[in-house]
Amino acid sequence: MINKRLVTAGITAMVLLSACKTKDLKMSEAEKDHSTDKKVVVYQVFTRLFGNKNTTNKPWGTIEENGVGKFNDFTDKSLHEIKDLGVTYIWYTGVPHHALVRDYTAFGISNDDPEVVKGRAGSPYAVKDYYNVNPDLAENPANRLQEFEALIARTHKAGLKVLIDIVPNHIARKYEGKSNPAGVKDFGADDDVTVEYKRDNNFYYIPNQHFEIPDGDLPLNGEKNPLVDGKFDENPAKWTGNGSRKAKPDQNDWYETVKVNYGIRPDGTKDFPELPAGFDQKSYKEHFVFWQDKDVPDSWKKFRDIALYWTAKGVDGFRYDMAEMVPYEFWSYMNSSIKMKNPNAFLLAEVYNPNEYRNYIRLGKMDYLYDKVETYDKLKDIIRGKSSPDELTPIQNRMADIEHHMLHFLDNHDEQRLASAEFAGTPERGKPLMVVSATISTSPTMIYFGQEVGEAGNEDAGFGKHSRTSIFDYIGVPNHQRWMNEGKFDGGKLSDSEKQLRDFYKRLLNFTIKSDALMGNFQEIQSANRQNNSGYDDLIYSYVRWSGKQKLVVVANFSSDKTSEFELKIPADVISKWNLKDGSYVLVDQLYSKNKTYLTVKNGEGAALIKIAPSESFIYEVN
Template identity: 40%
Template sequence: MKPRKKFIYQLLPRLLGNTKTTNIPNGTLEENGCGKFNDISDIFLNQLKESGYTHVWLIGILAHASATDYTRFGIPAEYPEIVKGNAGSPYAVRDVYDVDPDLAVNVADRMGEFEALVEGIHRAGLSVIIDFIPNHLARNFRSVNLPEGAEEFGSNDDTSVAFSPQNNFYYLPGEELEIQFPVRKKAEITYRERPAKVTGNDCFTSKPTQFDWYETVKLNYGVDIQNGYTKHFSEIPDTWKKMRNVLVYWAKKRIDGFRVDMAEMVPLEFWQWAIPQVKQEFPDMIFLAEVYNPDAYRSFLSQGNFDYLYDKVGLYDVLRDVACGYRPASDITFALNGVGDIQHHMLNFIENHDEQRVASDFFLKDGKRGRAAMIVTACVNLNPVMIYFGQELGERGMDEEGFSGRDGRTSIFDYWSVDTIRRWNNNGRWDGALLTDEERELKGFYADLLTLCNRETALSNGLFYDLMPANYENMAFDSTRQFAFLRGSAGELILVIANFDDHEVEVEVNIPPHAYDFFGLPCSGSYNAMPLLAGNGSGIVFLANDPVRVKVAANSGELYKISSF
């Protein structure tokens, strides 16, 4: 049976395959090295498949502005002063029809190398997701790989007006761009932009600060933002047509899905118009939206035609606070109820490229302490789950790479190699021989958990039943530090218990008669609960009207397969 749950492995190819150990802060590509498309080898991909993953999300595939000179390949020179870091942000795309030359062994054949990677991912039985960045482009955008019949963004714009529905950008007529850098850096700037374009984070000034998305320019979808956000859609805006064509271009490269960056900064009407057109030709294409406004969730699903949305401001934020001891575990119930009717459309995660690493000094300081949160994340429903590369090794993200400081995140802006990934890589062997025992153990935990979620029908297809209400007044169960629920399907029942405490606990979990009725099981007789993660084969026998008494490890949890006998 093909699993219904999707497990997405998010990775940055620039860092994944880089085995160079130089790691000079603010180092160049030549100094620090860079991973390539072909570093994502069959060996690596087969490991992902065997570990339970179904999809690979590749970050930084689209050609983005960087400080590296590729003019000998016909790629225009960049302006380092408007590039964040030497490698540049993957979200400041300079050519929507090209792949990043950093990732190619033979730059002239970079698209062929990318297509070979897509083929390899499919050969491993995995699906491919790439970013689609609809809200903005790199400040010094320029396409060198325009398909026949395509036009450059802004090529027909009337730059004498601040807004026109058929312009691709917003302008500040008569004003020159003057980014508010420190005085020393200002003296180095050679980039000129007149009239200034509006900056990507809706910054309508010619003087964006270093804290704005100053390396990007905002795309115009026919919304006059400065005049009450009035919409001009009677004639399809030119930007709509161009961005639809970009989606179709990449879909024809056999991409299986798009993670859509900052989808809510683009009018919902565009998604209503564009996604059905793409899906008409590519019906299995998935669209995953980065959206942070819960009030907009249902509109993006029912009207905007998205398949999945980030569950960042709900489950992620709550799980982080619970794991850190800032909120009671019972608050997880409220987070789930907030998206109860759309839960299976929410993407769950405890790490991504924007958030701090679980093992960082800013979060839990140790990857093992994130196991309880990961168990809830992976098992709570049918929805897709994402793991960020290195998360399963306890990567700490505490390097000071250059543009990125020591902030608990792995840099997306710098040329660098990641210690845990580099040791797992072991010069392309991907055998983990250089990992520590603790790292191998954590990696095994993730693989076991994902495998269970795909193997057990109750987890991949089953219904959810929250046990917290039945245990709020249970003196043998601490609802501030433990969370428990059931998953069941077709006669299978699994009890999931997560312990967010820093010590092992012995708890008693009440399963109310209604729960047995809900899953069509008898409310009397004896049951056996067999642990699935521990793998010690020692089951627990209990009566249907009695609580289940179990021990749960610190910062971890267990899954018990329940059967009658």
């Protein structure tokens, strides 16, 4: 799999340089008010894999060989257990109908050419029909949309909210809107294909050139298929999803997709109205009003209508794939339209350029962005011995004005599994990372299904390789399957260590969604403790969180083999902010209440004796 950040830094510079010039922005009052009373937890689930009970795991296996999960596998029991884990939102990944290698012609769906499909099950980010859902996920593909609507209703009944993907930057090479509402035309239906660019074309073209299949590995691992003939009928060729302008893209390009045109000319200039100065301070309602009399590119309207279609069906928000490859003016238009229908919609964007974070939040009206390049990457470096925990502090300082908007995660469909050898190495070594990720800011926390039971992604699925759970293949997820226990969803096949790990996640996540302090203030106490503090190891990290109702001290040990004993210092300025008088206070760990120590305040400074085991963390509440 390719590095998305390298793509955004290179081939797509056209969009990033022209559409996303960084401005010196300040947080608006309206933005400061955009918060929840408590933390939010997102449970990302790869929908195709969640309910699959088959354990064959043959590389390149078919549905018949390896099995597939269905919408109906999300039973009331399973949703209750997910909610009980401490989850508030479920992101059902891979729901929109995408290209795949399976014959559904009996249901009016055309076959996809394996030469422009990644794997057998296909990439969920090569969407073929935005107004319907993946037929693989339905018990009866003819009723697939109704089955998903029923899942939305079940999810809401369980007290959870629903997120799905929208992939605005690119679509499948063979897009066919078989389910379009009345009056909705397919992408490209009215394009002038004789020119490379026209503002209201949905695609960019390479006139007078046929598309050519990229060189590389054989589709379906060399298996015979009537559509595998070395060619794909696309004339003229279109630009590829990651911005490649070659009629024959490289194997590492997103060759299964075509790039959508948002009115960015090939030279990078904009062909649409720009937001006036000061709109970083405006509310979504003011953004919505701004666009009402503006003439915007056709692709803008198409994606707005897609989002509103799913909003009307009860979807509570969206995760936007590679949002930074699309101009933030479009996001202002799109997101303000969604918010006018559902002011509480949860809008999450995949953005990897820290210089652009504030643009996409304040001008693009995003609620949340991935905190990948800063917090995630730093935590991964720390546990792999490439960085010091001390470096977490400047990240928090840099992002203090937008920290609420930076969603934290340690595991998702794109990244190496937290428990994999390539990341933390064991699920237990991931525990201090998880505590810090979930408690260091007011932002939402996300976990990926199976993370809570130590899934390491060891399978070689075919197109997808080990360390990541494949999104391209039909495959089982072993640790998750043990928790699923043949559809009982009771953890009946988990090992003792896996049960303990899930209990840890349950304790942590439920604490975060109830804690008042985690929506309050942050201050590092790392620097005070790194100075002349005997026993305070260089793999310890500490900070405090507080509100008017609750005061917390968080200590994490990233070492895998060293127990540390030390006197934790609480600096005088923290003691003053907390209005603590000289005396003794009980510190009770909120993960495991049996863990207690005492905070002694003397002459306005605090100290507490700490003994912390390898990979252990404490979230102490001051009583």
